[in-house]
Ligand code: ADP
């Protein structure tokens with residue numbers, strides 16, 4: 001219900017309740033008063049209980065199990081696939097690969113096997129080409145009494161392989177009547193759960209409910225909400241037609257058209273929301289203007305840069321420079337693969353800031369990374385008139401006091417550190433540029449706290465990440481960030497050879513480790529860390545460590561061990577020993593994932609690699625291949641792997657391109673699983689897919705931009721319905737309240 005005038009509604013309902021109207025009447029009255037649109041559409045808000053064949057028990061279950069409470073919910077819960085019932089597969093061609101198939105044949109040898117909970121009914125379906133086993137665990141009695149032998153049946157179900165034999169569990173069976181072929185050839189398949197199925201609300205049951213719903217509805221119950229000019233120009237199916245077709249398509253062409261319409265609509269709403277939010281931020285957030293390129297930048301570029309910037313680095317610097325001129329606060333995501341040279345770009349952005357009289361700061365997620373950044377910045381900037389400070393938890397006492405004083409006086413130009421930079425007593429004279437490294441460790445809230453560190457205006461923010469995000473996704477979830485991409489590695493990088501091996505190859509691996517160490521190289525051995533079973537992980541790591549000790553014992557070899565249960569100081573100490581080359585092997589859980597730089601490390605061994613996500617594997621592999629030497633990454637796994645794990649590991653072996661890996665990851669896991677998306681307020685997409693529907697997304701983006709350019713508040717009469725629909729759709733009410 002969409003109340004334009006909530007107070008008025010409240011009045012009516014309280015008055016009505018004192019007259020002792022049943023509350024349903026009040027609600028209906030209220031709905032009618034609030035928006036006359038709803039007079040036509042409130043049929044959709046009807047509860048499911050009143051539908052033919054549903055009733056209170058089933059409607060309660062639908063709500064509980066799938067969150068479906070109204071007719072609208074049911075209409076919006078699209079089938080997740082369709083069965084093409086024009087195809088009949090010959091039994092001999094079954095692969096047992098879990099595909100849903102339609103078969104035709106006679107049922108033989110019906111037998112009840114086992115007892116108690118293992119009791120089941122088995123039978124064979126035979127056609128001209130062969131036989132396949134059918135199994136039922138429920139409804140045994142009824143089936144046994146009713147299934148006919150010597151009579152052809154049509155059978156639908158999932159053909160799976162069980163102990164090397166193919167069978168179909170719980171097939172749908174239907175007497176085959178050649179004179180009356182089934183009316184629907186394209187059958188929708190709906191979500192269900194075990195409990196729902198048990199009460200008759202399996203896909204088939206839900207299909208019946210959908211039929212009942214459509215019997216009640218007419219086209220005017222599903223009015224068009226997209227502007228007419230768009231429907232015409234994009235040749236979209238009208239809304240009511242699209243909805244009817246998505247549930248009961250007559251053929252595959254109609255289905256495609258319905259999908260196109262609904263996907264476009266969904267992505268248009270999404271993009272309207274994102275673009276509106278983005279535009280609003282650009283209106284409200286003033287930023288410092290850095291007019292000129294000054295002496296620091298120029299000197300650095302001329303005398304300190306020992307290499308030519310890559311084309312991508314130059315392009316990104318131009319984008320940043322452009323932002324500095326606009327008077328709008330920069331909020332930019334810089335993504336580039338590990339080793340693509342983000343740090344230099346960040347430094348040069350800070351130099352621009354300093355040349356214009358502002359300080360800069362660089363935040364890293366760990367103490368050791370802060371130290372590394374500090375040291376490398378100092379060495380690259382040697383000879384420049386520039387003071388760099390390091391502030392971490394371990395900078396204490398008078399040293400800390402002195403540092404903070406210099407910062408306040410503006411005598412420190414760049415401050416490097418951990419979260420400590422966010423503490424209240426850290427005061428800058430004039431902070432103009434904030435760099436955040438490895439963004440996924442920082443939440444939105446922390447970013448916001450940093451903004452407050454600026455004096456009168458928020459500082460410009462550049463967030464660096466080595467976990468690339470496909471374009472369609474960042475266009476969506478990082479709506480408030482502009483994105484720059486370094487998609488080119490500095491020349492001369494040697495590709496890392498990645499191998500996938502199993503336990504069988506362990507002796508060879510040990511030999512290989514020895515060879516690398518003899519050459520003076522260092523080695524990482526990484527174990528997965530899974531929150532739920534931290535104890536098990538530690539066991540894995542300890543066992544692995546013990547085994548390694550057999551082959552690599554002191555004093556000849558030194559091993560560092562780092563895991564999540566250690567104190568920060570202990571971790572830093574162990575890491576430092578490895579960084580300094582005092583140990584040759586680093587055995588660790590994923591704590592090393594973020595950014596350590598040990599160019600001498602040339603071999604990365606990832607144990608139980610099937611338990612890592614793709615993004616993590618890619619990050620980990622990025623720890624090697626940083627020096628002049630040829631580097632290797634060995635993915636150890638057990639012999640038996642799920643299809644998905646195989647895909648992950650083979651992707652790693654095949655490519656080193658972070659963007660390609662991110663696309664595969666998104667494809668395998670879905671966008672919701674990508675770090676940051678949960679908190680992003682990304683609305684659930686029912687039908688569109690962020691990567692597969694890329695083209696539609698790009699169109700929707702363009703159109704959303706054009707609409708909002710011309711009608712920023714969607715106040716035009718021809719956008720009235722769209723505006724209303726968008727309001728309903730968007731969960732981000734804060735954006736709307738701020739804008740309107
Ligand atoms: P990341 O993007 O992972 O943060 P870094 O900024 O740490 O990458 O750069 C990795 C290494 O590459 C550093 O040693 C850096 O000096 C070097 N580097 C950066 N840009 C270039 C370039 N254009 N040509 C050659 N080497 C470069």
Ligand code: MG
Pocket residue numbers: 339342343437595
């Ligand atoms: Mg880096």
